[in-house]
Amino acid sequence: MRTKIKDLKNPPKGFQEIIGKEVTIKGWVRTVRNQKTFTFIEVNDGSTLSNFQVIADPEIPNYQKLAEQLTTGTSVSIEGAIVESPGKGQAVEMQAKSIQIIGSCDVENYPLQKKRHSFEFLRSIAHLRPRTNTLGAVARVRSALAYATHKFFQEKGFIYVQTPVITASDCEGAGELFRVSTLDPEKAPRNEQGGIDYSKDFFERPAFLTVSGQLNGEIFALSHSDIYTFGPTFRAENSNTSRHLAEFWMVEPEMAFCDLDMDMDNAEAYVKFLLQYLMDNCQEDLEFFDKFISKGLIDRLKLIIETSFERASYTYAMRILEKSGERFDYPVRWGLDLQSEHERYLSEKYFNKPVFITDYPKEIKPFYMRLNDDEKTVANMDLLFPKIGEIIGGSQREERHGYLKERMKEAKMNLDDYWWYMELREYGTAPHAGYGLGFERMVQFATGVENIRDVIAFPRYPGKAEF
């Protein structure tokens, strides 16, 4: 039986339970230090950030040969007794009885040498980078955030709906899309007008990768009341930045009989739950990020958990910006969208805490957002975080058939494509609201990792679909 290092570093029943016990650990050698009469081996198995220290002395079989073969990256199985550690940095260590080399590691060519590697270099070896401290910790934190997401919504009685990736409709009527097809592009069939004959394609029509599960989610909100989606979404924009991915994950709750205030209440509770879950379950990884990646991280997370988020209307925010005396690069005028510099001013300087900005002018927002009684603004909200900007965007949806139709016509949309979306407003419509959280943005915030390409296992962006 193998024992995970996590259970030795943090034994469920305390250290007294494991001291003196013989166990077997399996993992990868991180470092080897040969002393005169014995050898220190640091082993990591990915279950936890910190390595487990093993002492090997000449008593163990093949000691001499092992000393040569045990290089960084080698996979090993080590049996021995757990003893109290006289050294600093760990409570217990292992006195090895036998060491078995499972897989050697070509020390000449192994790219993960014992030094700092740039994030950029690590992206080029995405098959090995999870073995580094930083990327290894990101994977654990990301997994914990995903589980906390399910836990939060399931415990509140939300139904998880897996909405489709392949779609024939385009949620926002905007943004560039990836086309999905089985036609041979070399010799695609043509119709009588000489265009591509999509009736011969797999879905007998043009098909795309989804930009959002929201419209599908609304269907289930109007049958199951409270639902959430959590799946991959796509943007084909040619954005080569540290904030954009072509493929990323979104969490999209949708609630029936829910207005914008209740929507914000849920979003605030969700975000706090996520961060509290990390505090309770990923302390070691967070401390690592705080120390080496982003100083003050844990204090920032705590502040979010403890503070009550502000709420301010777009119109009010505009007045704040106008009176700020700041010199912004982009103009501040009612009707124009907020730029990141404005968002930063509001969340970092003016409010100095998370803030929901609500009720934007309808002209700069999508068709599905509910028109307010002023007929100028819509019932939407953007949640701005200090340092990171918009982390959540949501709205109450337009549940009134007539208003929706009007908005769709204004947006010059093809109503026939949305017959089913319109019908939801004819058969027992109900006020409903929801929001979307860009999951990678949350992983960035929770770890302090700056480039979005480093918080997803295998990033997809212009020119990159390797691994």
Next chain:
Amino acid sequence: MRTKIKDLKNPPKGFQEIIGKEVTIKGWVRTVRNQKTFTFIEVNDGSTLSNFQVIADPEIPNYQKLAEQLTTGTSVSIEGAIVESPGKGQAVEMQAKSIQIIGSCDVENYPLQKKRHSFEFLRSIAHLRPRTNTLGAVARVRSALAYATHKFFQEKGFIYVQTPVITASDCEGAGELFRVSTLDPEKAPRNEQGGIDYSKDFFERPAFLTVSGQLNGEIFALSHSDIYTFGPTFRAENSNTSRHLAEFWMVEPEMAFCDLDMDMDNAEAYVKFLLQYLMDNCQEDLEFFDKFISKGLIDRLKLIIETSFERASYTYAMRILEKSGERFDYPVRWGLDLQSEHERYLSEKYFNKPVFITDYPKEIKPFYMRLNDDEKTVANMDLLFPKIGEIIGGSQREERHGYLKERMKEAKMNLDDYWWYMELREYGTAPHAGYGLGFERMVQFATGVENIRDVIAFPRYPGKAEF
């Protein structure tokens, strides 16, 4: 404050806690029965299968008008007192004090009339079918199975890895793929040879929708020991059957320092955990399926939970089939693949319980499965369920560089495309194993629903990408 019907049907602190309380429920009218002096209204809010019964009498405001407007599908908000129910079928009901119509329902055109609709018809109204008993229950069971999946693996210390949907490699080297592109198919750029110039495409190379996250998962198993994926996967096969979807979800655990036996142990424990979780959390939905969709369902689920799964080698299974005296449509001969009729005979007639068939001939299995010492078979397993056939397929992976290379050459694969997969075998390789569970197959088994198109929210298959 709104109270969910689930919490009235099954109050956390018992019925005595809620009797006499005034609450507000919100949901959709299922049926209305007008009696002489009062009206029965059945309301459903999707939180639970069964409706909540409301009694309205002429005392409440607008009683006459409401009696006309309250038709099936109407969304309502009803305030009233919880009282003990004199009728059968429910412990409590509500005496309405006021009823508010939120969204009317066009009774003439509403497709969900009070009668049985065929699954086929319901597929054509995928935006309304979650409001039916059967599809509503499927959604709740599917959500519970998804959460149980996360719970099982997370509690065992597995890391959830979200592997990419867009990929430049093709896991099995087989099966038809969906192409993903941003090139305009009407006028795609050409290279000097006259072919499509993919260097101008978004990813600067041909890109596809993934058929499996396994190869990516192996990367993380070799850094974090125990991981799982759970995401959408794709097949572009033109299969218009009740067992195939173009887009479906897969659960793929991958474990380092793990052999085939441990792999099967994990798979068996996982499946049992899923079904036990349903027994504990979805009793009402399961009873509904047992009664109306698949008689004996609950007994079948119990049998799986309680029985110990069989394990038999392919070679042994072949001998059983040869000696069976059955007349099969497909030949039975060592080296040929098992057909569904063979699988059914083994799991339903011979073993009469779930059975792992292991160690198939290498010729009929993919390159990544570990070659056994006989050099004829590989260390793989298929888990066969009575009634449903293969529900899980897995294997120990070939962790030996030389053997892997040999197998890839035999399969005429382009080794350059898999440089990173090969490198995992050069840098601290370790025995590892995993499996894939077709999530929709599990939902089918757990609900007894026959057509795979009815266990996913919005099915994708040839000719269908609507909604």
